[in-house]
Amino acid sequence: MKTTAVVLSGYGAPDVLRLGExxxxxxxxxxxxxxxxxxxxxxxxxxxxxxHLAAVFPAGPGTVLGFEAAGVVESVGxxxxxxxxxxxxxxxxxxxxxxxGLVVADFWAPKPASVSWADAAALPASxxxxxxxxxxxxxxxxxxxxxxxxxxxxGRIATxxxxxxxxxxxxxxxxxxxxxxxxxxxxxxxxxxxxSDQKVDAVFDASGRSDLPAAIALAGGxxxxxxxxxxxxxxxxxxxxxxxxxxxxxxxxLVMDRLAAGELALQPQxxxxxxxxxxxxxxxxxxxxxxxxxxxx
Numbered sequence: 113m114k115t116t117a118v119v120l121s122g123y124g125a126p127d128v129l130r131l132g133e134x135x136x137x138x139x140x141x142x143x144x145x146x147x148x149x150x151x152x153x154x155x156x157x158x159x160x161x162x163x164h165l166a167a168v169f170p171a172g173p174g175t176v177l178g179f180e181a182a183g184v185v186e187s188v189g190x191x192x193x194x195x196x197x198x199x200x201x202x203x204x205x206x207x208x209x210x211x212x213g214l215v216v217a218d219f220w221a222p223k224p225a226s227v228s229w230a231d232a233a234a235l236p237a238s239x240x241x242x243x244x245x246x247x248x249x250x251x252x253x254x255x256x257x258x259x260x261x262x263x264x265x266x267g268r269i270a271t272x273x274x275x276x277x278x279x280x281x282x283x284x285x286x287x288x289x290x291x292x293x294x295x296x297x298x299x300x301x302x303x304x305x306x307x308s309d310q311k312v313d314a315v316f317d318a319s320g321r322s323d324l325p326a327a328i329a330l331a332g333g334x335x336x337x338x339x340x341x342x343x344x345x346x347x348x349x350x351x352x353x354x355x356x357x358x359x360x361x362x363x364x365x366l367v368m369d370r371l372a373a374g375e376l377a378l379q380p381q382x383x384x385x386x387x388x389x390x391x392x393x394x395x396x397x398x399x400x401x402x403x404x405x406x407x408x409x
């Protein structure tokens with residue numbers, strides 16, 4: 113079935129994103145097909161579009177970007193019993209496809225009525241990443257964790273989840289964000305000057321642009337240091353975290369439940385029409401647009 117979508121015409125500047133159509137298959141066993149209401153735009157989308165991640169995410173002409181979306185279940189595949197046509201869901205899309213009117217998903221969480229469409233679409237990728245890395249670091253009550261990029265989409269969620277576990281979160285952010293992260297339960301430090309005599313038990317790098325070598329020194333080595341996007345990971349000897357399939361659905365349900373209960377604050381969102389995807393990419397790349405960007409269908 114064909115559906116409206118923003119497709120890549122090739123690697124390059126934001127104007128390689130064009131409004132067009134894409135073919136969407138019927139859901140296979142264990143999958144659902146969703147009519148998208150909102151799609152999230154993340155920093156990895158920009159890197160894929162520019163060709164910086166071609167070895168990891170090859171994206172030829174016709175590729176539809178987008179790792180997360182929220183919408184209404186249109187049909188379900190064999191064996192799916194927890195949702196049915198007409199139900200509202202948020203979906204995580206490791207194989208992309210979110211910038212489209214319809215998408216087939218392997219991972220989803222029901223959207224409670226108390227959660228807005230925009231919040232539901234902004235949650236999956238950041239929420240799953242936050243839960244995954246905290247679990248991989250195995251941080252617990254009484255420990256201290258340095259969080260790089262604590263004011264971003266992933267960082268805000270991770271700060272709140274870690275604080276709820278009794279973890280002392282040291283949040284490396286700009287001075288302008290000190291009050292923000294204090295409100296989330298963290299102790300702020302200037303991201304430009306994280307080197308000190310203070311030692312930490314673990315490091316969660318949700319930034320990819322911070323002083324990771326200094327953070328490693330604070331942790332006393334690489335054993336409990338994990339990054340989501342720093343290209344120096346292998347060189348520095350730290351884990352570059354990637355999706356763990358078995359943990360996706362539990363992670364999505366956990367963060368959705370917290371959000372519905374009012375126990376999770378997300379990054380502020382900017383909503384634009386699907387047709388403006390190229391302009392949204394340009395504004396994010398220039399730094400003009402801060403916060404979480406969403407595309408509305």
